Structures are given as C-alpha cells and as structure tokens.
Amino acid sequence: MPPDHFSAGDAELDFQSRDPTFTDFFRTKASVVEASGFGRVFLLKAESTEDPPVLGFYAICMARIAKPDLPPEQREGAPAEQMPVALLAQFGKDRRVSAARDVANEMMADMIQRVLVVAEEIGCAGIILDTREPKLVLRYEKFGFRKVGHNPSKEKPNQKMFLPIQHAQANVPKNQ
Amino acid sequence: MATELITDFEPQIRAWYSAEAGTNVGAKNARIGARSEGMVVSPRVLDLPLGNIETDIDLGADGAAQLLAMTREKPLEIPELARILAKYPRKR
Numbered sequence A: 001m002p003p004d005h006f007s008a009g010d011a012e013l014d015f016q017s018r019d020p021t022f023t024d025f026f027r028t029k030a031s032v033v034e035a036s037g038f039g040r041v042f043l044l045k046a047e048s049t050e051d052p053p054v055l056g057f058y059a060i061c062m063a064r065i066a067k068p069d070l071p072p073e074q075r076e077g078a079p080a081e082q083m084p085v086a087l088l089a090q091f092g093k094d095r096r097v098s099a100a101r102d103v104a105n106e107m108m109a110d111m112i113q114r115v116l117v118v119a120e121e122i123g124c125a126g127i128i129l130d131t132r133e134p135k136l137v138l139r140y141e142k143f144g145f146r147k148v149g150h151n152p153s154k155e156k157p158n159q160k161m162f163l164p165i166q167h168a169q170a171n172v173p174k175n176q
Numbered sequence B: 001m002a003t004e005l006i007t008d009f010e011p012q013i014r015a016w017y018s019a020e021a022g023t024n025v026g027a028k029n030a031r032i033g034a035r036s037e038g039m040v041v042s043p044r045v046l047d048l049p050l051g052n053i054e055t056d057i058d059l060g061a062d063g064a065a066q067l068l069a070m071t072r073e074k075p076l077e078i079p080e081l082a083r084i085l086a087k088y089p090r091k092r
Helices: A020-036 A103-122 A134-142 A165-170 B002-006 B011-021 B027-036 B060-071 B079-087
Strands: A039-045 A054-066 A082-093 A126-131 A159-164
Touching: A020 A039, A020 A054, A020 A082, A039 A082, A039 A103, A054 A103, A054 B060, A082 A103, A082 B060, A103 A126, A103 A165, A103 B079, A126 A134, A126 A165, A126 B060, A134 A159, A159 A165, A159 B060
Parallel strands: A082 A126
Antiparallel strands: A039 A054, A054 A082, A126 A159
16 A cells, blocks of 8 residues: 555554654654644555554655845746745654665655645645755665755754756656 | 744734634644634744744755756656656556
C-alpha cells in the first residue's frame, strides 16, 4: 500500500528514528499538524509483522519564499512578492528498517506526485526541503533537488534544497 | 510573543486573539476564528501548531534570485527521479 494520511491513533504506533527530534515529531506533533489542516503527514505502514509498524513518514505543507531586494530585471516574470512552494518538512524512516528496503524512494515518489496535483490545481513553484546531513544532500540531488541559499551557521548547518516543479513534471512517465 | 504580531489588526481581532488564541489548543477553532473576520492569517501569525515548521522561508536576496532562476529553467531529465516515479505511480 502507498503512503496514506496519518490518522487518529497512529501516534501510538512504535516508530523509532535515529533522530530523536524526528521521533518526537511523530509522537507529539504529527497528529496536531494533520488535525490543523495546515500540513499533511503521510505514513508508509508495514505489510509484514517482521517489519516495524511504520516504515517511514513524511510531513508536507505549503510555504512561501520571500523575494527581498531583488533587482527589477530578476523580478520580471514573477509578479508575486512571495513564491509559493511545497515544503517537505519531515522525511525519514524507522531506524530498524533495512537499507535494502525502498522506503525513501517510495515516499519520495508519493510526495512528489501529491505536490504535482497541487501544482496543477492551484500552482506551486516547486518543492523545498532542509537537511542537516551532508550525505543526504547527495541523495536529494539524485532526485533533482539542488542547493539553494546558504547557511553560515556552524551550530545549525542546514542546507536548503529546491526542486523546480517543471523538472518534477517532466519526469512523470507519459502513460500516467 | 506572537501576540505582538497582531497589533495592527482591528480591535475586535486583537481582543479575540488575546482572549482565546493563546489558550486555544484547537487549531481548527483558531483558524475558524480568523476566517470569521474575513481575514487571511498565516499559521505563523497565529502561532498555530505546525510544530517547528517554518513556513516563511527567507533565503536572502541571493538565494531568492537563485531559486527564481531555477523556476525558469527548461524541464530537465532526471533519471533517478523518472525511475522512482515509474516504479511508484500515483494510483496503485
């Protein structure tokens, strides 16, 4: 089964991430985000009892990129003061899931296709994410995300990455 | 305090915000309250529970220009992306 909406009771499922903040989000914030309607959380649940109950999950919501102080020639063709984007706010798997499982790829494909629907219906410049792990930059680059902006903070060395919506659209198989 | 962000709004909105929004843990109620006044209020302004998700993203002028330029690129073929989209189609 593909990833599905986080629902009542899912926070009680045994999910364990290597990152405690990610686990905490699952247990204490995911249900609130989902209930608020301002964001959505999707779970990929196990189909076998040999796996942990939740293989992975992601959270996504709309966000906006400010265009401060851009010179006029760069603003041309982008009339809005803010650019609407989809924000991949949380993305990860249970630490007990084997690396051989295709969990991240399945969730990434699901997430991108959901955003493509949003883009078709109301417009969206692309997908932005924020990663703290340099090794994940390489993984996201394989899916077409590219580094954008920079963060000089050594305490919180996050790297924002962006996938323009036209690149995502161009890679959907023609028969879909 | 998020309350300070709302001081430019109408008095009745300020009153609602001060009296209810801070203690109202029901995000739906907060959103309905804002909409009932015909306003569009971002989750950030109302300090609603999106966890620590920051939905106003400031990339700075260089970063914003870089992102804007990316939105104008011609569509690219990305083999790994095409592969996973084919393997995991939307409707299964």
